[in-house]
Amino acid sequence: MNNSPIGIFDSGLGGLSVWAEIRRRLPAESLIYYGDGKHCPYGRKSAEKITEYAIEAVESLLNMGAKLVVVACNTATGAAIRTLRNRYTIPIVGMEPAVKPAALATRTGVIGILATQRSLESELYLHTSACYATGVEIVQSEGEGFVELVESGMSDSDEAINVVSRVVEPMLQKGVDQIVLGCTHYPFLKNTIRKVVGNRKVNIIDPSPAIAARVEQLLGQYDLQCDATHTATYQFISAADEEYVSRIIQFAKQID
Ligand code: DGL
Numbered sequence: 001m002n003n004s005p006i007g008i009f010d011s012g013l014g015g016l017s018v019w020a021e022i023r024r025r026l027p028a029e030s031l032i033y034y035g036d037g038k039h040c041p042y043g044r045k046s047a048e049k050i051t052e053y054a055i056e057a058v059e060s061l062l063n064m065g066a067k068l069v070v071v072a073c074n075t076a077t078g079a080a081i082r083t084l085r086n087r088y089t090i091p092i093v094g095m096e097p098a099v100k101p102a103a104l105a106t107r108t109g110v111i112g113i114l115a116t117q118r119s120l121e122s123e124l125y126l127h128t129s130a131c132y133a134t135g136v137e138i139v140q141s142e143g144e145g146f147v148e149l150v151e152s153g154m155s156d157s158d159e160a161i162n163v164v165s166r167v168v169e170p171m172l173q174k175g176v177d178q179i180v181l182g183c184t185h186y187p188f189l190k191n192t193i194r195k196v197v198g199n200r201k202v203n204i205i206d207p208s209p210a211i212a213a214r215v216e217q218l219l220g221q222y223d224l225q226c227d228a229t230h231t232a233t234y235q236f237i238s239a240a241d242e243e244y245v246s247r248i249i250q251f252a253k254q255i256d
Contacts, residue, residue, distance in 0.1 A: 113139070
């Protein structure tokens, strides 16, 4: 038994999509969310820089007593997961674009992967797509401008429709029947993506429920679950200023 919090980290607000799933699945667990904010977006930054920010984030979460850390950021996972796991002894959960479930589910044989540029270039992604998508055509694309839409609270705007169409329409034209949300910011654009998809038969894959399940499994494996009677607390921290912390809290309330 361990009543310490679970730490969750992202470049900004996106990881709240994972935070919400973990909270839903493990309602007694305390959570600390670290939204960098100062260096967001990570999507086109170098792996070295992202690793530096990820270390800063994990250090902050450990200083606040985190018993397990979720890197709720595909980009940071691709750039830094190996370094983080070598450096720290607590369990660290990473995320990567869900190529495998999409490859298993496709009927058209064409799957769409939406992720940041850095994720699409990462060794982790290249390895996973080579291993699990044999015989399947991958149409991959950077969600250019997507993170900015979410960070500025414009996920449901007319501009969002334009930005999303520019990226998603070419995928649809290539016949994808699965679209993987390979960045934790993108689930907040799900409604807009659905509008662009229209009545075409396309399954949108959000891996956050699977990540929450993995967290539950690891807590069991390492005997880190909290007491059944424990009352959860939720804390929010950032590398940016207090105003950004308030935005994280506002955003978390909206997805409550
Ligand atoms: N939310 C992050 C991800 O899952 C990173 C987005 C960014 O900062 O570019 O990839």
